[in-house]
Amino acid sequence: MVGQLGHPRAVTPELLTEADAGELFTLQRAAYLSEARAHGNFDLPPLVEPLADVRAALADPALPVWGVRDGHRLIATVRIRVRGDVGEVGRLAVAPDRQGEGLGTELLLAAEELAASAVTRFRLFTGERSAGALRLYARLGYRETHRSPEADYELIHLEKPRGRAPAAIR
Numbered sequence: 668m669v670g671q672l673g674h675p676r677a678v679t680p681e682l683l684t685e686a687d688a689g690e691l692f693t694l695q696r697a698a699y700l701s702e703a704r705a706h707g708n709f710d711l712p713p714l715v716e717p718l719a720d721v722r723a724a725l726a727d728p729a730l731p732v733w734g735v736r737d738g739h740r741l742i743a744t745v746r747i748r749v750r751g752d753v754g755e756v757g758r759l760a761v762a763p764d765r766q767g768e769g770l771g772t773e774l775l776l777a778a779e780e781l782a783a784s785a786v787t788r789f790r791l792f793t794g795e796r797s798a799g800a801l802r803l804y805a806r807l808g809y810r811e812t813h814r815s816p817e818a819d820y821e822l823i824h825l826e827k828p829r830g831r832a833p834a835a836i837r
């Protein structure tokens with residue numbers, strides 16, 4: 668399932684469209700439930716945004732949203748908004764029953780490669796209790812830049828220069 672460094676990516680992301688809104692809505696709700704529980708916050712944007720907003724995001728040409736399918740089923744997603752030379756990575760999510768297979772790692776690496784050529788660095792953030800995601804980001808070369816308060820926890824903001832090689836990927 669998972670590619671090795673120096674080999675072609677093992678996942679082939681496709682650009683999602685408005686037709687995928689229902690599936691994306693369902694995937695992000697399922698995936699982010701664990702984050703909500705870890706942070707005691709069930710109002711995370713991926714959990715509360717209405718279907719109409721998901722559809723609008725998919726219709727936004729400035730916001731490519733990628734997905735990975737196993738057959739017909741959508742099992743992973745990520746998006747990168749380009750602002751100047753910064754690629755803002757968001758909503759990396761893998762279906763709960765498919766986590767731990769390397770999909771999140773491979774999808775993020777693939778999306779970085781697909782991001783617009785103007786991008787020279789990537790930024791993202793996650794909650795301080797998202798231990799798995801923080802390990803994944805660190806492995807891929809993301810480093811903390813700062814923290815910001817959110818409810819009773821902090822958001823950790825990370826950045827990575829484009830092309831920084833991952834430390835090690837199993």
Ligand SMILES: CC(C)(COP(=O)(O)OP(=O)(O)OC[C@H]1O[C@@H](n2cnc3c(N)ncnc32)[C@H](O)[C@@H]1OP(=O)(O)O)[C@@H](O)C(=O)NCCC(=O)NCCS
Pocket residue numbers: 669698699701702758759760761762765766767768769770771772773792793794797799800802803837
């Ligand atoms: C964070 C998230 C995207 C990670 O996706 P994932 O597909 O499980 O990630 P990976 O499989 O690449 O890596 C997860 C673990 O599996 C391990 N792994 C990767 N490939 C593996 C394989 N073939 N066999 C066994 N383990 C493997 C990784 O080493 C990693 O181990 P670690 O947790 O000890 O560091 C996923 O957990 C998720 O959707 N979480 C909810 C939403 C979220 O938190 N998003 C990010 C924050 S905004």
